[in-house]
Amino acid sequence: MSILVDKNTRIITQGITGNAGLFHTQKSRDYARDECGRTEDVFVGGVTPGKGGTEVDGFPVFNTVSEAREKTGANTSLIFVPPPFCADAIMEAADAGIELIVAITEGVPVLDMVKAADYLKGKNSRLIGPNCPGVITPGVAKIGIMPGYIHTPGSIGLISKSGTLTYEAAWQLGNVGLGQSTAIGIGGDPIIGTKFIDLLEMFENDPDTEAMLMIGEIGGNLEIEAAKYIKENISKPVAAFIAGKTAPPGKRMGHAGAIIAGGKGTAAEKIAALEAAGVEVAESPADMGAAVQRALQK
Amino acid sequence: MLNTKTLGIQPSDSLVPYKHVRQLFADSEARNIANNSPSWNTDKHHCMVYPSFPSRYDDGSSNHDHQTPFADRIDPSGYKSSTDTMKIHEYQGKQLLKDFGVTVPRGIVVKSADEASVAYKTLGGDLAVLKSQIHAGGRGKGRFKEDQDQAGVVLVRSADEASENAKKMLGNTLVTIQTGEEGKKVGTLYLEEGLDIDKELYLAVVIDREIGSPMLIISSEGGMDIEEVAASTPEKILHEPFDAAYGLHTFQAVKLAFKLGLEGPAVKSAAKFLPKFCDFFLKNDCDMAEINPLVVTKSGDIMPLDSKISFDSNALFRHKNFSDLRDLKEEEPTEVRAQEAGLSYVKLDGNIGCLVNGAGLAMSTMDLIKLHGGEPANFLDVGGGANVDQVTEAFRIILADDNVKAVLVNIFGGIMKCDTIVEALLEAYEKVGITVPLVVRLEGTNVEKAREMLGNSGRDIITATDLTDAAQKVVATLG
Numbered sequence: 001m002s003i004l005v006d007k008n009t010r011i012i013t014q015g016i017t018g019n020a021g022l023f024h025t026q027k028s029r030d031y032a033r034d035e036c037g038r039t040e041d042v043f044v045g046g047v048t049p050g051k052g053g054t055e056v057d058g059f060p061v062f063n064t065v066s067e068a069r070e071k072t073g074a075n076t077s078l079i080f081v082p083p084p085f086c087a088d089a090i091m092e093a094a095d096a097g098i099e100l101i102v103a104i105t106e107g108v109p110v111l112d113m114v115k116a117a118d119y120l121k122g123k124n125s126r127l128i129g130p131n132c133p134g135v136i137t138p139g140v141a142k143i144g145i146m147p148g149y150i151h152t153p154g155s156i157g158l159i160s161k162s163g164t165l166t167y168e169a170a171w172q173l174g175n176v177g178l179g180q181s182t183a184i185g186i187g188g189d190p191i192i193g194t195k196f197i198d199l200l201e202m203f204e205n206d207p208d209t210e211a212m213l214m215i216g217e218i219g220g221n222l223e224i225e226a227a228k229y230i231k232e233n234i235s236k237p238v239a240a241f242i243a244g245k246t247a248p249p250g251k252r253m254g255h256a257g258a259i260i261a262g263g264k265g266t267a268a269e270k271i272a273a274l275e276a277a278g279v280e281v282a283e284s285p286a287d288m289g290a291a292v293q294r295a296l297q298k
Numbered sequence: 299m300l301n302t303k304t305l306g307i308q309p310s311d312s313l314v315p316y317k318h319v320r321q322l323f324a325d326s327e328a329r330n331i332a333n334n335s336p337s338w339n340t341d342k343h344h345c346m347v348y349p350s351f352p353s354r355y356d357d358g359s360s361n362h363d364h365q366t367p368f369a370d371r372i373d374p375s376g377y378k379s380s381t382d383t384m385k386i387h388e389y390q391g392k393q394l395l396k397d398f399g400v401t402v403p404r405g406i407v408v409k410s411a412d413e414a415s416v417a418y419k420t421l422g423g424d425l426a427v428l429k430s431q432i433h434a435g436g437r438g439k440g441r442f443k444e445d446q447d448q449a450g451v452v453l454v455r456s457a458d459e460a461s462e463n464a465k466k467m468l469g470n471t472l473v474t475i476q477t478g479e480e481g482k483k484v485g486t487l488y489l490e491e492g493l494d495i496d497k498e499l500y501l502a503v504v505i506d507r508e509i510g511s512p513m514l515i516i517s518s519e520g521g522m523d524i525e526e527v528a529a530s531t532p533e534k535i536l537h538e539p540f541d542a543a544y545g546l547h548t549f550q551a552v553k554l555a556f557k558l559g560l561e562g563p564a565v566k567s568a569a570k571f572l573p574k575f576c577d578f579f580l581k582n583d584c585d586m587a588e589i590n591p592l593v594v595t596k597s598g599d600i601m602p603l604d605s606k607i608s609f610d611s612n613a614l615f616r617h618k619n620f621s622d623l624r625d626l627k628e629e630e631p632t633e634v635r636a637q638e639a640g641l642s643y644v645k646l647d648g649n650i651g652c653l654v655n656g657a658g659l660a661m662s663t664m665d666l667i668k669l670h671g672g673e674p675a676n677f678l679d680v681g682g683g684a685n686v687d688q689v690t691e692a693f694r695i696i697l698a699d700d701n702v703k704a705v706l707v708n709i710f711g712g713i714m715k716c717d718t719i720v721e722a723l724l725e726a727y728e729k730v731g732i733t734v735p736l737v738v739r740l741e742g743t744n745v746e747k748a749r750e751m752l753g754n755s756g757r758d759i760i761t762a763t764d765l766t767d768a769a770q771k772v773v774a775t776l777g
Contacts, residue, residue: 109613114542162658164710190507244661246668285662286765
């Protein structure tokens, strides 16, 4: 098994007629078909308002998500809509009853996301992202922009705030013979749909996940929250890495979240909290794979 | 995790911080410098009028430049970066507030000594405050490099005094606790009327990422370093989340006003001012809006004496007029250049240039360089979908830093194709001329092709197989 994405996942892409939307939908379709041997259609269509009724590279295009859902039976949406319209696209997907919404778009205005997050409350939809690489269950499907080949099927649940660092982690895991049950990039924005603790809980309950690797960074307190949660609720081994140990305070390092403010949100603080919760913390970014091995042997 | 709902009720006797009725002037920062200001010390009358000038009246701003206080609770993002937020000057913030219908003290922008004199006469009071306009706090305590006696914010009591001070400030470099040693050149001053002040409050609106909502923060302890208040008397800071769609309701403002110990007309003023201010935050896509101090005048009006406002850069498409407010002189030139090329770059003090894709991987690369005894010269994230031109520009930016003695390229290709990086790298050899050692670590999309291109290039490039190998090799090139 896995979390979030399994054999029943059917995906539509919102913004499928854009360059990035089409390219990554094609890559994800290829991954499902060629790497996972899926014979049925996993990516079942797309949405671009005004282009309904057309087709792009074999994908039927619909005007609205609800129409796409009705006609294709999709339960998941992958969002590549430009930043000014992304929050609206997320709300539309939730309104249409899409269960899993994966928003790749980077640069969504914070207040837009506040409204979208409010809208999602009480709805039966889970949002991953925005500003994230997406979700992959190796051997089943990938919904996002990560290179498929670095991920191998296995039993490690991988959760990360950062895109390329997730790739690095998956690659290191592969080098030590560990695959992933599911790997998720949660995104580096101030307001995100799904946090570490949500996914830790899901992995804890997933029989096919043996251990978790969580990758955080400086800024915010999601990792501190997660440390507390792990201490109280998680029985499986957890390894972690926190990026930005040496980043100077007051400087933002790319991600909206990656900044140390007022001495808070430092790597040292987060590492201490995680270690106190029994988490095996990787000393360096080169040590992530090995840290998971150590966690498994504990 | 913060439970915002439980914070904020405190005994009312601790709530009225400044019982002295003081004639004050339009910037708490000015009071800091009062102790050191020669003109101040010779004026006994004012010394008596301002009996309690504790040194804790440090500065009207929080410690960290445009960072929100209580970073453990509030989204700490965005108070520094040139890429994701846009800061504006105090006088610009006040103008925007005024245009939005918020009453602000009367003030005039001053760019020369003569203008200062005219402005003083125009304001027409007995007292005014002349304030340096830079994107950094600590102005009152700050001193000019060229004249150590000159503060960044001064009280003036005549047109001559205004112009004399303006002469000593304009064109000179102000060093404050937030500018670093290099300081910031002052090109604009703001002359503002004095006010009759009864109380000083602290006010900020930010997005609280924990609860995913805008949040109003207000305290009776205005005019002070709010982080100090947060540390010593957190109960004096009130937190009020409000709805992003509807703004702050009047009852919320009234509730806060009573909790703050306001009385009579001041409660009414707060009931108008606070929802309006929150509305300003929402309508303008602010990243942070901080007013310290927010004053209650003797007549019960509420007015902002300072303003620190920054905007969410991602929302600037909705506010085309804001681009005029940007002051490029306040930003690191290389960072501006990088931004124009769509790159995320932060200059650091070391000598190993870094070119990486992805923020997390870029930070990790810096960590690893340090772990192996080196010092990174920069953070540079070329992003996910950079093209050859962007990557070539990235090399130019890195190599423009004279401190750079070696460069480490670390790419894990996803959307970014490794061969694009190599193509750009080879172009940089041609066009930019790379003379320092270059260590390259590639993995991910099209890596085979990229490695082949590197091998056939005939360039003296050091290749690395993994992160540790790369960091060790680049540090080794420095001997």
